[in-house]
Amino acid sequence: MQYDFETVGQALIAKLRGELDLHTSPQFKEQLAKIFTTRPQMKYLIMDVQHLQFIDSSGLGVILGRYRELEERGGRLFFVQANPHIKRVLQMSGFQKISEFAASTADVLKRVEGGHL
Amino acid sequence: MADTNWVKFEIPSDTRNVAFARTAVALFASQLDWTLDELEDIKVAVSEAVSNSVIHGYQLGEGIVRLEASYQDHKLTIVVEDYGQGIADIEQAQETGYTTIPEERMGLGFTFMHEYMDEVLVFSQVQKGTKVTMIKEVPRRPEG
Numbered sequence: 001m002q003y004d005f006e007t008v009g010q011a012l013i014a015k016l017r018g019e020l021d022l023h024t025s026p027q028f029k030e031q032l033a034k035i036f037t038t039r040p041q042m043k044y045l046i047m048d049v050q051h052l053q054f055i056d057s058s059g060l061g062v063i064l065g066r067y068r069e070l071e072e073r074g075g076r077l078f079f080v081q082a083n084p085h086i087k088r089v090l091q092m093s094g095f096q097k098i099s100e101f102a103a104s105t106a107d108v109l110k111r112v113e114g115g116h117l
Numbered sequence: 118m119a120d121t122n123w124v125k126f127e128i129p130s131d132t133r134n135v136a137f138a139r140t141a142v143a144l145f146a147s148q149l150d151w152t153l154d155e156l157e158d159i160k161v162a163v164s165e166a167v168s169n170s171v172i173h174g175y176q177l178g179e180g181i182v183r184l185e186a187s188y189q190d191h192k193l194t195i196v197v198e199d200y201g202q203g204i205a206d207i208e209q210a211q212e213t214g215y216t217t218i219p220e221e222r223m224g225l226g227f228t229f230m231h232e233y234m235d236e237v238l239v240f241s242q243v244q245k246g247t248k249v250t251m252i253k254e255v256p257r258r259p260e261g
Contacts, residue, residue, distance in 0.1 A: 019136060021132075021135055021136060021164055021168070022132045022135050022164075022168040022171060022172065023132035023133050023135055023136060054139075054157075054160065054161075054164075056161050056164040056165055056168065056229065057165060057168070057222065057223050057224075057225040057226050057229060058168055058222075060223055060225065061222050061223045064223055084154070085153075085154055085157045088154075089161065089229075092228075092229070092232055093223065093225055093228075093229075
């Protein structure tokens with residue numbers, strides 16, 4: 001499991017590559033939590049899941065935890081380029097109700113920076 | 118005569134082995150005519166069952182998780198068994214959103230298993246262990 005983080009204004013882009021499960025999620029959770037703590041102004045979390053090959057409830061739990069914090073900040077959660085399988089897992093677990101699926105990170109950033117959210 | 122095959126293996130209860138277990142079972146299952154999506158579904162179901170054994174059965178401590186996958190014609194059966202602490206209330210454990218660790222878990226493990234497999238049977242005894250049997254049949258597809 002590999003991940004890269006990039007900050008653009010109030011948005012954090014998390015690019016995931018590999019498999020997010022019981023073994024790989026604790027480290028990802030820790031890294032995300034650290035960024036959330038050091039950047040209280042951060043309001044938008046963009047999960048770039050184009051290269052995410054697998055996710056189960058352990059991985060989803062980590063993202064849900066961050067969503068709760070985003071909610072407290074009045075922020076939003078996005079999933080970008082989810083393949084059909086990942087999208088189905090996200091939909092089944094109720095993420096379509098609390099997040100938005102977008103075609104590209106650029107699209108989301110345009111809306112975030114343009115104040116359309 | 119029925120077309121049958123099986124595989125059995127044991128793994129130590131270690132988070133690293135969850136990926137091995139789901140990949141190995143999916144590789145075995147791929148002898149049947151699944152779509153790629155269906156194979157991914159099987160992987161998620163196995164991942165959830167094995168994760169449950171590691172987290173809840175053995176509380177992330179030591180233990181053995183036993184896996185068995187077999188098929189007869191188009192019907193795949195997967196058994197995931199642990200000898201851990203067991204589940205006191207099986208019905209409650211299978212409710213969507215029910216979790217004993219609310220700050221970290223979504224309570225979706227059994228929901229995924231039920232969603233992705235045709236049938237899920239849970240047998241558990243407190244302080245003895247849990248056995249989850251999951252069945253999925255290759256759907257009939259139009260020929261051509």
